[in-house]
Amino acid sequence: MIRLINGKSIIKIIAASAVILSSVSLTSCHDANASKESAESSLGEPRPDDALNKLMRSLADGDAPGFAALCVYPIIRPYPLKDIEDSLAMVDYFPILIDAPLQDRMRKGKLDEWANYGWRGWSIGDDRPIWFDEGVQFIDYQSPAETGLRKMLAREELKTLAPAYRDGWTPVMTLIQTDGRSVIRIDSKDDTYRMMAYDNTVDVSGTPSLLLLGSLREEGSAGTRTFEFSDSVGTKAEYSPDSEVSDRVFFSGPKTDRKEMNVRQGYWRDVVRH
16 A cells, blocks of 8 residues: 655655764664664555554464454455454454464564565565454465365365266355356366356256356456356356456357356355255
8 A cells, every 4th residue: 555755754764864964873873774664664654563563462362352353354265265254253263263373473473574565565474474454454374274174165065066066176166146046156176167057046966057167367466366268169258256347257159249147256055055
């Protein structure tokens, strides 16, 4: 998040320049500037020391309510896990999400280990497990418990499909038509992606009404995703979950104009329950 340098920052820069030009206390001035640089991003944005201290302390102490109060919701979790929608859900999910190694890491962590990465905010270490920008925005860390839960849910989800569509595939996402008439699932196998649509949401254990194979394209520093699918007769589909048209899937065919389906992201197990 880019912010213009304010008046106080300009005064600090002028003052620092004057000290350097006057060559007074060069050594101490160098130390002060080094400390200042470590506490600011490359864009001149001050490090939110108080907030980061609270964040590390809440994780180190296992303080679920304290950590939940610092998060910006929803906190996205990798499918087929459900996103964490509010602070109450975070408190319940905290023992799965936050484990002893991450707590120990935050207990030993130092403010100078936090660096700014532009629009994504502040994070710590090379693996950058947690992103902070006026609140916890993203959690890229996955504990063994959460990884195990994700794998279990994926296995259970695939078991609801007809046997011919199970082996080797990994669930990626579920899209539900906004009027409830159809449901779409996207799965992956190595570098291949599969879209299957079911017109009858009452029974999704049989043959899909549409099956397309395709690929995933990622663009830009944000890794904006676009799924592209097709079949042998020229039917095509495209879906971009990270764009402003994430509420639509676009279809086209050899003899039909481009059309769209209004969708929302959902969970396959919720469809199966119905």
